[in-house]
Amino acid sequence: MKNFTVPDICDTHEDIQIGDVFLNSYGGIDKFCGEIQTAKCEHSNSVVKQLVQEDGNEKVLFINHTGSEFCSMVGDQIVQKAFDNNWNGIITNGYIRDIEVIKDIPIGVYAKNSYPKKTNKSIGVGEINAPIKINNISINPGDWIYVDSNGWVISKSELEF
Helix, strand or coil, X not given: CCCCCHHHHHHHCCCEEECCCCCEEXXXXXXXXXXXXXXEECCCCHHHHHHHCCCCECEEEEEEECCCCCCEEECHHHHHHHHHCCECXXXXXXXXXXXXXXXXXXXXXXXXXXXXXXXXXXXXXXXECCCEEECCEEECCCCEEEEECCEEEEECCCCCC
């Protein structure tokens, strides 16, 4: 685990973006970082399931839920698979479910909130590793994210500590 705090990164690095979407921690760990892979999903999380099957060593999956209906992009099975395949964390600009199970899996998971409804697999499959724009933050595959209980920041490259 890299030794950092998000406030210290903000104090010492000028060329970062500070996340302006406020997310809650649901995983077994609150602090993590890694190279970003992205998933844009309307109402189906099938691309998320596909991505967590891959080796996620030193990677963080950033999901942007673009659909108009509330549904959960991540549940306990996806989080467990991500942990099993060495992902450092999952962040979703959306919702998750099964939070009573996810809290005991030692991986970072941040989301807007919980919502119990599953995704609709027949609407909009999604895109893998497409750029994401959330509020004023541009998130690109290959960028690095640093997360702790203070917030999150995006860097174009891995930061040195």
